[in-house]
Amino acid sequence: MTDPSDLSPTSKSGTQGVGVTIDGPLGPAHAAVIAALHEQCFDDPWAPTAVARLLSMSGSFALIACVERFPAGFLLCQAVAGEAEILTLGVPPRHRRSGLGRALLRRGLALAAAQDARRMVLEVATDNAAARALYTTCGFTTVGQRRRYYNAAGGASTDALILACALVPQSGDG
Numbered sequence: 132m133t134d135p136s137d138l139s140p141t142s143k144s145g146t147q148g149v150g151v152t153i154d155g156p157l158g159p160a161h162a163a164v165i166a167a168l169h170e171q172c173f174d175d176p177w178a179p180t181a182v183a184r185l186l187s188m189s190g191s192f193a194l195i196a197c198v199e200r201f202p203a204g205f206l207l208c209q210a211v212a213g214e215a216e217i218l219t220l221g222v223p224p225r226h227r228r229s230g231l232g233r234a235l236l237r238r239g240l241a242l243a244a245a246q247d248a249r250r251m252v253l254e255v256a257t258d259n260a261a262a263r264a265l266y267t268t269c270g271f272t273t274v275g276q277r278r279r280y281y282n283a284a285g286g287a288s289t290d291a292l293i294l295a296c297a298l299v300p301q302s303g304d305g
């Protein structure tokens with residue numbers, strides 16, 4: 132079970148390393164910068180209006196990682212009725228393998244626990260070795276599978292794994 136109590140879930144900006152901050156929770160006002168980061172990380176870009184719509188939903192929030200104040204990664208999450216979901220997470224290629232993905236994920240887990248989520252879930256492509264390794268090191272385990280969930284180029288499709296991680300409730304009532 133992940134215990135995020137060593138983090139500061141309510142802080143607006145947490146220092147992770149020299150020149151690195153994790154800013155949030157953030158809302159629709161940050162949709163444009165998040166969409167720009169998303170476009171650098173995924174083949175199917177999300178429009179700023181779509182990101183803003185997601186961030187307008189109940190319980191949703193964003194985090195942005197900055198290196199020397201320059202946006203260098205993001206996470207979108209929604210926590211509703213005791214369960215949270217990572218909607219998307221990305222770090223542009225030039226900033227990868229420096230701990231930003233793990234820092235974003237850990238802060239997201241802490242914020243979801245602070246909203247009394249007891250479990251975090253997400254979907255990841257079976258062939259996404261980097262993300263699967265990240266999630267495993269942060270305590271996620273496989274709880275399900277969706278066949279041919281992601282469409283790939285040339286009409287191929289890829290299965291998705293459903294991963295979950297138990298959270299320590301922060302309210303102390305169970």
Ligand SMILES: CC(C)(COP(=O)(O)OP(=O)(O)OC[C@H]1O[C@@H](n2cnc3c(N)ncnc32)[C@H](O)[C@@H]1OP(=O)(O)O)[C@@H](O)C(=O)NCCC(=O)NCCS
Pocket residue numbers: 172173219220221222223226227228229230231232233234254255256259260261262264265266268
């Ligand atoms: C997955 C992703 C967010 C990881 O971000 P990152 O900032 O590079 O990750 P970190 O530096 O925090 O790495 C944390 C751990 O993840 C694992 N990991 C990250 N990249 C990896 C890679 N290319 N190969 C193997 N393991 C990897 C390692 O266990 C790593 O720990 P270590 O560096 O101590 O060995 C990034 O690769 C990315 O944006 N990918 C494209 C978008 C994506 O797939 N998002 C997830 C959708 S479910």
